[in-house]
Amino acid sequence: LQYNSFEDPRCEGYLEDGRTGMSPSTLKRAFLNNLFYVQGKFKALATPNDYYMALAYAIRDRLLQRWINTAAIYTAQGSRTVAYFSAEFLMGPHLGNNLINLDIYKDVEKGIAEMGLNLGELLEQEEEPGLGNGGLGRLAACYLDSLATLEIPSLGYGIRYEFGIFDQEIEDGWQVEITDKWLRFGNPWEIARPEWAVEVKLGGHTDHYVDDHGRYRIRWVPDQQVTGIPYDTPILGCQTNTANTLRLWTAEAPESFNFNAFNSGDYLGAVYEKVVSENISKVLYPNDDSSQGKKLRLTQQYFFVSCSLQDMIRILVGQELPLEKFHEKFAVQLNDTHPAIAVAELMRLLIDMHHMSWDSAWSITQRTFAYTNHTLLPEALERWPVELFGSLLPRHLEIIYELNDRFLDEVRIKFPEDDSRLSRMSLIDESGERYVRMAHLACVGSHAINGVAALHTELLKQDVLYDFYQMYPGKFQNKTNGVTPRRFMVLSNPALTELVTSKIGDTWIKNLGELQKLEAWADNPEFQQQWRQIKQANKQELAAYIQKHNGIIVDPNSIFDILAKRFHEYKRQYLDLLHIVTLYNRIKANPDIEITPRTFIFGGKAAPGYFMAKLIIKLINSVADVINRDPDVRGRLKVVFLKNYNVKLAQRIYPAADLSEQISTAGKEASGTGNMKFALNGALTIGTLDGANVEIREEVGAENFFLFGLTAEQVYAKRASGYNPMEYYNSNAELRLALDRIASGFFSHGDTELFKPLVDSLLHHDQYFLLADYQSYIDCQEQVGLAYRDQDRWTHMSILNAARMGKFSSDRSIQDYCREIWKVEPVTITLENSEVTDS
Ligand code: GPW
Structure with missing residues (x-):
């Protein structure tokens, strides 16, 4: 029995129809079922939030069918996939948008009205996931909408902050910040995937040793470890069956970590470790267009990047593809420099964990990443004090030094006898206190670099990234931003x-x-x-x-x-x-x-x-x-x-x-x-x-x-x-x-x-x-x-x-990214000939 096609007459009368059917009467029945079975409420006791939840679950069921089909088809076809890496996704409420993209807004509005309720009031109930500050995070959300609408296989990777951007109150004319508790009443749009948890190391030092085959190797000995748990949200395209995934990571303490402290009676110490781990995904940094240089922020960035790259390797291996094909399977877009540590992390994973040669790893890395710059403001360009960086990511600092040596040799060959250029372009700022320059790392590690409007791209080339433009003119492109209509x-x-x-x-x-x-x-x-x-x-x-x-x-x-x-x-x-x-x-x-x-x-x-x-x-x-x-x-x-x-x-x-x-x-x-x-x-x-x-x-x-x-x-x-x-x-x-x-x-x-x-x-x-x-x-x-x-x-x-x-539709922007940077093609999702069967 194929249970996934609600149009298949064989499905009529089965329970599954209640979870996929889109006729007004089926939707109504689903809504009432959820009120009863999920919220455990009936009319006299139901709150507006109960009604919202009941409707949200009814709509989620409709998404799941498309989501599962999408995943099944991408898996079967081994489709080339875009991975959009962003520290922020400012999604806004999901329910209304999903009704629009499913093209059932009016039907649902009518059905809800027939039950004496008002759809607008139910939509108001949804706490918006404010996992971003402003333009940069909202752009990522518009791009996910367009990627799904254009049927492009894609994943959004980021952090599931427990507290998103603060709620703003005004008291006596002043801004007052209130913590945002968006998860307070539960989040019907996400599904936790603890079976795909990954481990992330932090701190410690590196060991240089010779392995059993006499090969020189480097091992990272961390002093902390955290577990990343993925939470998936379906991103439905408009009037298509494509439902892509936004995968956000939550940090938890590994179950086994600090077992010793626990056994030796240091119960509070063990619990403390847990709290420290969970802090990583606790709160969004509320700065827009400025960088604070705090260690926790770098930890957040590394945490989600490492989780995501490990997840992608799992997917690759699951599809029986060799690691050498990483850049063929995935195109990774770095949304500003917040995820730029990915350049060093992919190198580490390929070389240390999967024993690839430096040159092969570097070729894959450069062909994988592309970098979008979103600012010309000097205070927003991220740089990390070398000491802070090395205390959290000792192995990555070594990799960056090695990259820098090789990169500066390239610069020397192209521009001989130009020491001031070398110091301007170095991945390490050595003009005073030493810093790692994340924009330089992103430029060197990517095959494409883009600004977000024509003027901005020109100014990048003439000013902020002038030396990099001279070094790699072919990498620079413009991709004017767009918004989802x-x-x-x-x-x-x-x-x-x-x-x-x-x-x-x-x-x-x-x-x-x-x-x-x-x-x-x-x-x-x-x-x-x-x-x-x-x-x-x-x-x-x-x-x-x-x-x-x-x-x-x-x-x-x-x-x-x-x-x-x-x-x-x-x-x-x-x-x-x-x-x-x-x-x-x-x-x-x-x-x-x-x-x-x-x-x-x-x-x-x-x-x-x-x-x-x-x-x-x-x-x-x-x-x-x-x-x-x-x-x-x-x-x-x-x-x-x-x-x-x-x-x-x-x-x-x-x-x-x-x-x-x-x-x-x-x-x-x-x-x-x-x-x-x-x-x-x-x-x-x-x-x-x-x-x-x-x-x-x-x-x-x-x-x-x-x-x-x-x-x-x-x-x-x-x-x-x-x-x-x-x-x-x-x-x-x-x-x-x-x-x-x-x-x-x-x-x-x-x-x-x-x-x-x-x-x-x-x-x-x-x-x-x-x-x-x-x-x-x-x-x-x-x-x-x-x-x-x-x-x-x-x-x-x-x-x-x-x-x-x-011109300013994010569909146009995404089409340009697909053609000129990602080289990725649409994959049509059908519900009829699905791989997903029940037999
Ligand atoms: F500094 N933008 C933002 F470039 O909202 F990283 N937050 C940020 O932290 C940065 C940029 C960053 C904005 C730009 O200010 C805005 O002009 C642009 O439209 C938007 O990003 C999306 O590209």
Whole structure:
């Protein structure tokens, strides 16, 4: 009996149909079964979470059939597989997305409603797995969605942090961090696979010895060992049967380890070891675009990389493939340098554990890895003090020294008599305290190196990785980021999805370039009106959310001007604030001034140790308190800080935005991806020529994009010629007034000390050129206000923005990676001719 095909009439009436069938009545029955048998509840006692769980398990059953078929077919075919190594996967809630990708959202919504429940409320119950900080982790999640949708055999490998990114509370205007307990009520989407646990060594020293065959060998004698347990989550593609795997590792104490301490009566010592081991996967480091250099962080990185590579070797061996074919079976993508230790670890596994020669191991290693760089910020480039590194990974340090010797010989041959180049390129920074440079390790150990937007890749080649570009020009490629339209349009903006589909059919969902067909409707009055009505309704929904959570009433007819991303000085939330204070000052000077009403909405978390970022959050809330209450403003300006910006909240925000703030200092934001999500939902962008903004503007047309500010080149020139922010302060009356207001204590109950660090940093350093860009930004915002007054023109621009987002689908990005880096082909998963049988 083939039990896996729900369409097979032979399955009718079998229990399995209840777990795979997709008809509304079967789904309903499955839901009630789970409420009864899994949650152990009936209606009178069931909580909303019980209902969510019952539905989640019903949907998981539908995924499992596809998941098992996918695994069976990949195994039978020995398919070439992408392994995406990332310290972060910011997945967002699974249930809604799985309903979309299974294409049963509407059926389920209806069935749930027939039982007197509301699907939206059940979806709200899901605690999102916040296993990432921001753009980098969310990109990994979008890429998994596209890999599955494009039917590419792939695995995501990472860490199952017990505590993901903290929950943000606001108290007295300040950010307060609350631990995220996402696993509190259990996680219906994962399956533990303890049978595939692996051991990871840490610390100790190395032994050099001669083996029985007289061969010189090296043995790592660790002083600690931990066990990695994999937890698997199915990643379903959109309208395919492909369900790939996200495999996240949890650290546990090995059962046998420290048995001696236990036997000798040192019970507490033995338990302590266990706690230390479990700490490894305990918590996500909450820093975005900066590196802390903490030993636990390096341990996390090594832990998941070692687990993953050992797992891949197990898979290879299980398919009876020789280790020499590792790079043919797997293409490994390093998501920034966080997993770059993989270069040394694969070398160690091949040489020490599997007795391969150095040269063979190195050839396999280089052909396996490719490296994506996500930042130009110097503080984000990872380097580890050599001593710290050697105390945790003594064998890897030896391997890196050996790699470095060989690599520097190569450099010497290509660039003779150039000692400064050797020290610039060395894997070890020896300019002061010695450091291991992880980006250099990643560059040397990979066959491809890519940036995440055209400008970013150019700047990598000209600046941060200039020497490596000269050494290996052929390794460098650009792969502009993309976002999944399934989560960030179909799921989050159902009304717009329906309107678009009613005009151009629904194939755009998997082929976003087709949105271009909307251009034909851009000036159609009826279509324009429908487009506007949907935006208006989305704004009303966000307004209700704001009223509920912030107690602020906002006007849905005002411009929803939104800046939502992590807080960082280079992202320049503070510049947005200077615009707000400027408008406010104008109103105070002339209460009858004509101003296009605006609602300024901010969202985002600051790293807990980032003082300036936290102070900017406090300033936003302080300015909000004054402006929202000042009767002179007459409601024309409102300022809202939405707490705890995460994937769930982002899904509410993008559909309601009129204006997307993408205002980083040119040359600092590698790509940005929020910029794409806003535009896809019909927001217009005000932005600098930074990251992917450049390409977004190219696609939507300069006339549909609000550009301001210095170019990256101009920023460099200004810095080189000695930038003096005080000149701008002295010569610009409005700017001076805005800064003076903040400094004077006007927004801080007379306290002139509170915001002094912010004002002083602008006047005396202004590392990110806010003052240089201030006037250009203010002028550009003036144009925004005028454009909004002409609603037909604005709607026309809004439609064209969405219509021209085709390039920014993560499907396009992934297709480019597949063709140009991974050399991997789709594998179609059928449910009919499955390998999985019950007989
Ligand atoms: F520093 N990004 C991020 F490069 O979100 F590693 N966290 C990070 O730690 C780093 C980069 C890192 C972001 C970039 O800031 C953003 O511009 C880019 O769009 C995103 O990664 C995805 O590529």
